[in-house]
Amino acid sequence: MALNRTTSGARWRVRPDGPEKVTGKLAYLTDMKHEDQLIGRVLRSPFAHAGIVSIRTDKAKRLPGVHAIVTHADVPGLNRFGIVNPDQPVLCEDRVRYVGDAVAAVAAETADIAERALSLIEVEYIPLTVIDSPELAMSKGAPKLHPGGNVLHRNQYGSGDADEAFARCAHVVEETYDTPRQMHTYMETEGGLFIPEEGGRLTVYSPTQHGYKDRMQLARVLALPEFNIRVVSSPIGGSFGGKDELNVQPYGALLALKSGKPVKMHNSRWESVRAGLKRHPMRITMKTGTDAEGRLLAHRVRIVADTGAYATLGAEVLNFAIEHVTGPYRFPNVDVEGVSVYTNNGVSGEFRGFGGNQAIFALEGQMDRLAERHGIDPWDFRRMNLREPDDPGPFGQEIVRTDGVRQTWTALAEHPLWLGRDHMLSDPDKPWLRVGTGAAFVMHGSGLGFGIPDPAGGMLALAADGKIEAIFGYEEFGQGLIATLELMMLEQFGIGEGDLRIVIGDTDRVPHSGSSTASRATSMMWKSLQRLRGPFLQRVLEEGAKALGLPEESLRVGVGGIRDAAGERVMLTYKELADSVSEEIRFQTHFPFPASPTKRVGAHYLYSYSAVAVQVEVNLLTGRTKLLKEFHAVAAGPVVNPQGFLGQIEGGSGMAVGFSLTEDAVMEQGAYLTRNLDTYLIPTWADIGKDIEVLAIEELPEGDEHGPRGVGEIGSVGIAPAIAEAVFRATGKRIVKLPIDPELLQELPDFLGKPAE
Numbered sequence: 001m002a003l004n005r006t007t008s009g010a011r012w013r014v015r016p017d018g019p020e021k022v023t024g025k026l027a028y029l030t031d032m033k034h035e036d037q038l039i040g041r042v043l044r045s046p047f048a049h050a051g052i053v054s055i056r057t058d059k060a061k062r063l064p065g066v067h068a069i070v071t072h073a074d075v076p077g078l079n080r081f082g083i084v085n086p087d088q089p090v091l092c093e094d095r096v097r098y099v100g101d102a103v104a105a106v107a108a109e110t111a112d113i114a115e116r117a118l119s120l121i122e123v124e125y126i127p128l129t130v131i132d133s134p135e136l137a138m139s140k141g142a143p144k145l146h147p148g149g150n151v152l153h154r155n156q157y158g159s160g161d162a163d164e165a166f167a168r169c170a171h172v173v174e175e176t177y178d179t180p181r182q183m184h185t186y187m188e189t190e191g192g193l194f195i196p197e198e199g200g201r202l203t204v205y206s207p208t209q210h211g212y213k214d215r216m217q218l219a220r221v222l223a224l225p226e227f228n229i230r231v232v233s234s235p236i237g238g239s240f241g242g243k244d245e246l247n248v249q250p251y252g253a254l255l256a257l258k259s260g261k262p263v264k265m266h267n268s269r270w271e272s273v274r275a276g277l278k279r280h281p282m283r284i285t286m287k288t289g290t291d292a293e294g295r296l297l298a299h300r301v302r303i304v305a306d307t308g309a310y311a312t313l314g315a316e317v318l319n320f321a322i323e324h325v326t327g328p329y330r331f332p333n334v335d336v337e338g339v340s341v342y343t344n345n346g347v348s349g350e351f352r353g354f355g356g357n358q359a360i361f362a363l364e365g366q367m368d369r370l371a372e373r374h375g376i377d378p379w380d381f382r383r384m385n386l387r388e389p390d391d392p393g394p395f396g397q398e399i400v401r402t403d404g405v406r407q408t409w410t411a412l413a414e415h416p417l418w419l420g421r422d423h424m425l426s427d428p429d430k431p432w433l434r435v436g437t438g439a440a441f442v443m444h445g446s447g448l449g450f451g452i453p454d455p456a457g458g459m460l461a462l463a464a465d466g467k468i469e470a471i472f473g474y475e476e477f478g479q480g481l482i483a484t485l486e487l488m489m490l491e492q493f494g495i496g497e498g499d500l501r502i503v504i505g506d507t508d509r510v511p512h513s514g515s516s517t518a519s520r521a522t523s524m525m526w527k528s529l530q531r532l533r534g535p536f537l538q539r540v541l542e543e544g545a546k547a548l549g550l551p552e553e554s555l556r557v558g559v560g561g562i563r564d565a566a567g568e569r570v571m572l573t574y575k576e577l578a579d580s581v582s583e584e585i586r587f588q589t590h591f592p593f594p595a596s597p598t599k600r601v602g603a604h605y606l607y608s609y610s611a612v613a614v615q616v617e618v619n620l621l622t623g624r625t626k627l628l629k630e631f632h633a634v635a636a637g638p639v640v641n642p643q644g645f646l647g648q649i650e651g652g653s654g655m656a657v658g659f660s661l662t663e664d665a666v667m668e669q670g671a672y673l674t675r676n677l678d679t680y681l682i683p684t685w686a687d688i689g690k691d692i693e694v695l696a697i698e699e700l701p702e703g704d705e706h707g708p709r710g711v712g713e714i715g716s717v718g719i720a721p722a723i724a725e726a727v728f729r730a731t732g733k734r735i736v737k738l739p740i741d742p743e744l745l746q747e748l749p750d751f752l753g754k755p756a757e
Contacts, residue, residue: 001639003646003694015483015643016502017235017476028237029205030191034262037193038067038107040255041114041265042248043121044275045096045103048344048670049131049145052094053124055104060120065113068259069121071104075254077223081246083213085311087146088347090221090250096125097145098309098344099671100274107255107263130670134283134304134341145309145342152307152340153315155322157395160333165298169289171373177286177362178737180664181306182279183674184351185682188237190276191266194252201228202253207236209244209475210515211507221250222257229253234505236477240655241350242277243477244517245312270675277349278665280317280340281306284325284362294374296385299331303338303359305348312349314340316452319602320445321355326394327363328405328443328609329385344670350517352655353713356444357720361738364440364721368728378725379418382441383409393607394443397450397598400706404609404635405443407697411633412439412611415695418631421729432620435628438725439613440718445604446519446709447593452602454593455514458528460536461586466575467501468493472528473513474521475505478651479712480644481516485525487641492529493537496559499574511588519608519710520593522640526707531589539585544572547580594706608636608709612718616726623742625661625727627688630719635697636709645711646694652715654688660720661739662687 020026057069072079072091079093080086092103104121108114131137137150144150166172192206202224208214211233219226236243248265256263267275287300303321307314318340325336351357371381386405393399412418421437448454459471470489476482482502489500503509514524537557544562545552554565561573578585596605615629632649639645662681666673674680700706724735731745 001642001696001698003642003696004692015480016486017482026235028188028235029193029207029232030188030237030266032193032205033264034193034195037262037264038109038255038259039111039114040105040107040252040263041118042102042251043104043118045092045099045101047096047125047127048099049128050096050125051128052092052096052103053126056122057104059122060106060117063113063117063120065109066106066117067109067261068107068255069104069117070254070258074258075221078220081217081221081250082311083217083245084313084316088310098346100346101309102251105251105255107259107261131344132667132670134306134343137341137343145344150342152311152342153318154339155319156337157322158335159396162298162300162333162335165333166287166289168291169297170292171370172287172289173366173369173373174287175365175369175736177284177365179282179358179361180659180738181281181346181348181667182351182659182663183273183665183680184238184240184242184276185677186238186240186242189267189269189272190243190247192248192252193262193264194256195262196256196260201230202257203230203232204249204253205232206249206252207239207243207477208233209239209477209517211475211505212473212512213515214246214249215507217246218249218253222253230506230508232506234475234477236475239477240352241354241517244350244515245277247276269677273665273675274346274672277312277351278346279351280314280348280355280358282321282358284358286362286366288366288370290370290374294376294381294384296329296331298333299326299335301325301336305338305340306343306345307340308343308345308347310347312347314348316602317350317355319449321359323394323445323602323604324356324359324443325363327360328387328441330387330391345667346665346672352652353716354518356713356717357656357659360440360442360717361720361724365724365736368725369734379413379439393596393603395598395600395603397596397600397603399596399604400606400704401701402635402704403701404697407635407699408609408611408633409441411695411697412613412631415613415631417613417615417629434618434620434730435615436618436726436728436730437613437615438722438729439611440721440725442610442612442714442718444519444608444610444714444717446523446606446608447604448518449602449604450595450598450600454595455512455590456524456528456593457511457513457588457590458525458532459511459586459588460532461584462540462574462578463501464578466573466578468495468499468574469501469503471503471510472525473504473510474516474525477516480641480647481521484522484641484644488526488529492533494558499560514593519712519714522708522710523606523706524593526640527591528589530707531591532587536585536587540577543581543585544577547577548572606706606709608634608711608714610634610714610718612722614719614722614726616723616730618727618730618745620745620747623744623746625723625740625745627657627723629691631693632715633695633697634711634714636711636714637700637706638698638708639696640708645696648711649694649715650692652713653692653719654683656716656719657683657688659738660723664739
């Protein structure tokens with residue numbers, strides 16, 4: 001299926017949440033208010049690394065309008081959070097480890113009073129040595145940032161004998177690649193409304209990608225049973241991984257319970273910058289060798305990731321990067337090691353692509369350099385070394401077989417953008433503008449990987465008002481989940497929009513469906529409906545036949561209710577059916593995300609594939625690179641929602657343009673030099689490619705039971721290496737560091753350097 005902004009067809013429809021979003025009518029969670037609410041604020045450390053001598057709150061407590069102040073002494077349960085590794089203090093006790101570490105929080109009647117109260121809290125610090133790089137953190141004698149030292153996690157993978165293989169190589173390329181600290185820059189910054197309820201319950205309205213995990217963590221912090229906490233987690237104004245961990249939730253919850261009043265919190269952009277998560281900066285050194293014909297023989301990789309002050313999902317991101325540094329290629333001899341390191345920099349965490357973006361930028365750079373050494377077309381060089389359909393995964397694990405590698409390679413090889421790459425001439429009237437084309441390959445794992453709890457499931461029910469409810473524990477944060485689920489229900493069940501109610505993002509109402517992350521939600525909703533459809537429809541028809549006194553075979557489920565077999569008229573509305581049944585019609589399913597039987601933690605079972613080609617224009621006067629055209633061939637199974645599919649690829653691509661060309665949250669000595677969006681340049685409509693074509697390759701092998709794969713991440717992964725190669729084709733300059741420094745590309749054309757005649 002070819003998709004672009006002008007594509008039309010029967011499956012293209014108005015997105016259910018679209019009109020309210022584009023008109024500004026939709027109430028996001030941070031838009032919520034309560035008539036009796038207080039305003040919450042957090043006092044954060046101005047130091048990247050310091051000991052805490054004392055925290056004095058007496059003056060702030062006496063300020064009129066202040067209803068609650070909390071420090072670490074007021075945390076009733078575990079004073080730590082983190083989904084996997086809870087090592088981040090809710091409120092620091094004896095030390096702060098980054099600019100933004102939380103020390104105290106206040107709830108007051110107005111924002112001004114809350115800010116004034118923060119200024120009255122007296123904290124005495126003793127500045128400590130700032131560890132502002134992984135290299136410094138791992139140096140001999142470096143101060144320990146955590147009891148276990150400065151290394152969060154190490155991982156390695158090897159096969160064959162890399163040393164022996166390198167000795168046999170005809171060509172060896174060794175390069176070091178650096179990637180930036182990228183911000184998620186969601187439009188809705190972190191926040192929420194926290195309401196204490198009768199009976200000691202707490203209701204949390206706050207953006208997150210996993211309401212059940214928030215509930216679990218808050219229960220630990222507050223020393224409450226999980227059932228005493230309700231988390232409403234949708235709709236969300238963007239996340240991209242940045243709201244998967246707790247952010248303001250512990251402070252809002254503590255303040256609400258202590259004050260006995262609703263508390264609203266909403267971060268400013270500067271608060272979001274200093275306290276929010278970022279993409280892991282990585283330094284990746286690769287040594288890759290080939291034989292005389294161009295076959296890959298050996299691959300050695302060393303990864304150093306800056307996880308910042310606390311763990312978050314740093315270990316898991318590193319594991320994903322290690323898995324993906326071999327990509328869709330056959331390497332008989334591999335030696336990969338990686339380390340994720342604590343520093344006093346801003347906290348790194350989950351981000352769209354989850355370490356794959358950094359890994360693929362480096363890997364594809366190696367492929368292009370080796371192709372040049374051999375004098376082989378870079379796309380043909382890749383074809384020589386691609387995995388075959390029956391090959392195992394990067395760790396040697398069993399994976400689900402598809403022909404996605406060959407299909408995407410062929411699609412790009414035959415596309416006009418790639419076929420015309422050698423005929424794109426610069427404008428003779430503007431010799432300072434150079435045009436180039438580059439391409440990249442992506443193999444991207446779906447789900448959390450082997451050994452990591454990855455539950456899935458959902459529920460279908462006929463409500464008392466006659467609505468068929470699709471109930472899932474996922475969140476809508478812009479990815480189009482509601483639209484996708486609606487389309488699946490309409491197409492698979494034959495009902496109408498008016499018959500359906502979608503229930504998501506509320507721990508009091510939905511089952512545990514797992515996280516809305518890792519390109520898994522669409523796959524797991526589809527699988528859930530496959531499991532639920534038969535039992536649900538059978539029961540509906542059984543009860544309908546009973547109510548009508550007709551045989552089941554004379555009836556069918558359709559728009560508006562149970563219809564005659566021909567579907568011509570409604571025999572029984574769904575409301576009438578609901579009124580007639582003595583026992584509620586409700587079915588639920590639970591199952592794990594499919595995992596490889598090969599037992600290696602983090603190894604994936606399902607992969608999607610993408611081939612990306614881009615055309616860029618480089619201005620030699622300014623050094624700026626402009627993206628002109630894009631082509632994405634994506635093999636991810638059946639397309640459920642064409643608009644959503646295209647939107648995910650386009651959106652991921654736009655984010656990757658920033659990763660490639662403009663975005664870097666610059667830090668110096670542990671302090672952000674970037675404080676707002678005026679100095680942090682995210683791509684606008686003028687910067688992203690206007691000419692984007694997406695080819696969705698939907699075919700799966702016969703017998704594949706896994707259905708559509710998610711595409712929320714894959715569109716963001718291949719753009720950077722493709723742009724880097726296109727820049728090389730335009731200028732002859734190789735890129736090893738992102739974002740691309742314009743000064744590297746600036747040249748003085750000959751005609752400008754000559755005196756006038």
